[in-house]
Amino acid sequence: MSRTIPLRSLHLRRSVLSVPAINLRALEKSHSLDCDAVIFDLEDSVSPEKKGQARENLRGFFAGPPLEGKERIIRINSLSSEFGAADLDLVKALLPDAVLLPKVDEPGDVTDISDLLADAEAPEALRIWAMIETPRGVLNVGAIAGAGRTPGARLDCLVVGLNDLRKETGVLPQPGRSYLVPWLMQVVLAVRAYGLDAIDSVFNDFKDAEGFDAECGQGRAMGFAGKMLIHPSQIEPANRHFGPSAEEIAEAEAVISAFADPDARGLNVINANGRMIERLHLVQAEALVHKARLISARKPA
Ligand SMILES: CC(C)(COP(=O)(O)OP(=O)(O)OC[C@H]1O[C@@H](n2cnc3c(N)ncnc32)[C@H](O)[C@@H]1OP(=O)(O)O)[C@@H](O)C(=O)NCCC(=O)NCCSC(=O)C[C@H](O)C(=O)O
Ligand SMILES: [Mg+2]
Numbered sequence: 001m002s003r004t005i006p007l008r009s010l011h012l013r014r015s016v017l018s019v020p021a022i023n024l025r026a027l028e029k030s031h032s033l034d035c036d037a038v039i040f041d042l043e044d045s046v047s048p049e050k051k052g053q054a055r056e057n058l059r060g061f062f063a064g065p066p067l068e069g070k071e072r073i074i075r076i077n078s079l080s081s082e083f084g085a086a087d088l089d090l091v092k093a094l095l096p097d098a099v100l101l102p103k104v105d106e107p108g109d110v111t112d113i114s115d116l117l118a119d120a121e122a123p124e125a126l127r128i129w130a131m132i133e134t135p136r137g138v139l140n141v142g143a144i145a146g147a148g149r150t151p152g153a154r155l156d157c158l159v160v161g162l163n164d165l166r167k168e169t170g171v172l173p174q175p176g177r178s179y180l181v182p183w184l185m186q187v188v189l190a191v192r193a194y195g196l197d198a199i200d201s202v203f204n205d206f207k208d209a210e211g212f213d214a215e216c217g218q219g220r221a222m223g224f225a226g227k228m229l230i231h232p233s234q235i236e237p238a239n240r241h242f243g244p245s246a247e248e249i250a251e252a253e254a255v256i257s258a259f260a261d262p263d264a265r266g267l268n269v270i271n272a273n274g275r276m277i278e279r280l281h282l283v284q285a286e287a288l289v290h291k292a293r294l295i296s297a298r299k300p301a
Contacts, residue, residue, distance in 0.1 A: 010287060011071065012036040012294050013157065014226040014242035015235045016199050018075075020045035021054035027061050030070075034301045035235045036226065037071035042087050043102050051083045055090050062094040069298055073129055075100040079113065088113070092120050098127040098156060103164065105136040107147035114153045128154040133161025135168050138183045145190035158191055159228055160184060162201035173204075175211065177218070188223040200224040206231035216241035239295075249292045252285035 015035040019026045021042050030038050040061070046054040058074065074096045076087035091099045101113060110130055117126060132141055141158070148155030162180060166172070171179050184200070191198040200219035203212045216237055219227055226242045229235060244252070258264060258272045259282045268279050 010290055010294070011197065011225075012291070012298070013071070013197055013199060015229055015238040016071075016073075016159070016226055017229045017232070017235065018045065018202065021058050021074075022046045022050050024057060027057060029232070031065065031067060032301050033232050033235055034239065035070060035229065036239075037073060038067060039073045039075050039100055039228070040096070041075045042083070042090075043075050043077050048083075051077070051086075055086065058090060058094065062096075069301070071098065072096040073098040073100050075102060075131075078102055079109075079116075088116065091126070092117070092122055095123065095126055097125070098129045100129040100131060100159065102131045102161070103134050103137065104130040104132060104144055105134055106140050107143045110144060110147045110153060110155050111150060114150075114155075117154065118152055124154070126154070127156040129157040129159060130155065131159050131161045131164075132187050133164035133168075135165070138165070138186060141186050141190040142193065145194040145196055148194050148196055155196060157197040157199060157225075158187055159199040160187055160201040161228075163204070165201075175214070177215070181222070184222055184224075192223065197225040198223070200227045202228045202230050203234070204230065206233055209233075209237070213237055213241070243295050244288050244292050248288060252288040252292075255281050255285035256289065 013036050016037040016039060017030065017033060017035040018039045018041050019030050021027070021040045022045070027040070040058055042051060042054050042058070074087070074091050074094065076091060076099055077083035078101075079085065079088065088099070099113070101109060104110065110128060113128060130144060132138060132144070137144065145155070145158065147153055165180070165183070177184070187198050200222075203215050205211060212234055216227055220241050224242070227234070227238045229238055254272065255277055258270055258277060259279070264270050270277055
């Protein structure tokens with residue numbers, strides 16, 4: 001029997017823009033950008049001496065007009081660092097859609113923060129995202145994603161961080177990412193096994209539009225839901241690559257109408273103009289059309 005994708009739980013996460021919480025201009029600008037999600041970063045884009053100011057900036061930002069139509073994620077510093085506890089207190093006060101944990105090594109990193117949120121009686125709507133960007137994180141990614149299945153775990157999404165992973169492993173940045181692909185696919189496999197989303201890593205060279213295009217195409221083909229971004233110029237290409245194309249939508253609609261035909265009633269496999277389609281393709285087609293509808297329903301920023 002084919003597994004159904006729960007359509008209600010599909011999120012648009014094509015373009016996930018990182019905004020340094022220390023940068024007031026970038027924070028303000030996030031209102032007018034057409035990305036699906038914003039990560040407000042308290043970690044690596046904020047120097048140690050400015051962490052306090054960055055938290056204050058986020059307090060001010062969240063007290064202002066709401067960020068319409070975008071998921072709001074706060075990336076905190078590691079809970080084992082001197083900044084983690086104050087960052088988490090801020091998350092509990094601001095209640096974004098999710099908290100993003102950096103450098104997750106093992107399932108306990110996720111369950112520990114789930115427990116802290118439960119102890120604080122944070123609403124279930126506050127989810128957890130986890131960065132996979134350390135060698136141990138990649139080795140344990142199946143178990144980390146599986147931790148999302150434990151009751152109350154809140155885990156929704158894994159985000160790959162190739163800057164840290166390259167730093168820790170010595171893999172060089174190269175077009176095509178051939179030495180990294182096995183690890184990237186481990187992440188995709190892990191999230192799909194447990195019903196989560198995976199977001200591909202940032203592409204640092206934001207002036208290289210051609211290289212970014214190629215990497216988005218690769219990320220989509222690998223099964224990522226979207227890409228973490230560092231610059232507004234990356235939003236449009238990410239939305240284009242990670243959203244369904246007009247051709248894919250037309251194909252999906254054809255699959256749906258083929259199965260809606262009375263002749264297809266009771267059939268699991270049909271011949272659609274010389275191509276076999278199965279009911280599992282119907283499930284995929286419905287998910288794709290649902291995503292296309294979510295995109296059309298989005299108000300432009
Ligand atoms: C990389 C940047 C420092 C470049 O900034 P800047 O020099 O200001 O670029 P531009 O002049 O081209 O900017 C044009 C306008 O766009 C606004 N802008 C730029 N970046 C952003 C942004 N991220 N969000 C919102 N708005 C942005 C500028 O303010 C300009 O606006 P205007 O004044 O109206 O013209 C900068 O892009 C930047 O800081 N990017 C984000 C860096 C970041 O978040 N880093 C952490 C995430 S990366 C990561 O997590 C790696 C991972 O952990 C791993 O291990 O791989
Ligand atoms: Mg990192």
